[in-house]
Amino acid sequence: MTARDLCTIIPLCVLTAARGSATADTPVTRVTVRVYETPGLDPQQKAAALHLAGDVLASASIDVSWKHCASPDAAGSCDAPPLGELVVRIVRSTMERGDRHLPLGDAFVDTGTGSAVLATVYVDRVDRVAKAARMQVQRLLGYAIAHELGHLLLASNAHNTRGLMRPIWHDDELRSDRDADWSFTVQDIAAIRGASR
DSSP states (O other): OOHHHHTTEEEOOOOOOOTTOOOTTSOOEEEEEEEEEOTTOOHHHHHHHHHHHHHHHHTTTEEEEEEEOSSGGGHHHHHSOOTTOEEEEEEOOSSOOSOTTSOSEEEEEETTTTEEEEEEEEHHHHHHHHHHHTOOHHHHHHHHHHHHHHHHHHTOOOOOSSSTTOSEEEHHHHHHOOGGGGSOOHHHHHHHHHHTO
16 A cells, blocks of 8 residues: 555545335435535535435435525524534634645534534535546535534434445545445435434
């Protein structure tokens, strides 16, 4: 293993759903997610990332309605507390050390009450890691958003050993785009469905 190979190990707090795992008779959970973003985020990258995150969540029977709260038009609907809604912030990190091993995001989960509302994804870290892995930034951003929302839906900061909810993603996994690497496991899906009842 070379030094370059060692640098490809990336700890993540990011999310994915089992593609194609939902069936017609599976109950669908509807979730509204408020999206706040840092100024300067490419609107096309954001749209593509949210579409991918929505697809990942849909495979776990989660129907996401995105509420864009960064535009002046959304001010009224985004002013009230997010009761029953989740929040994802797509921001630039305020603490950068140029370290590829920093997490791409985090989720605030109160394990005592089982409540979870806020997820954050650091777009500058996502950009740096995606470029190093030679993958599309919007794909990694979508997986990161899905992963963090997964933590909120699970009401847990725990990680799995495989699938989207694993804590470390390697460059070869990022480039290969194998469905199993970017999907919720069967156990994750069962836990999300159990938590949403």
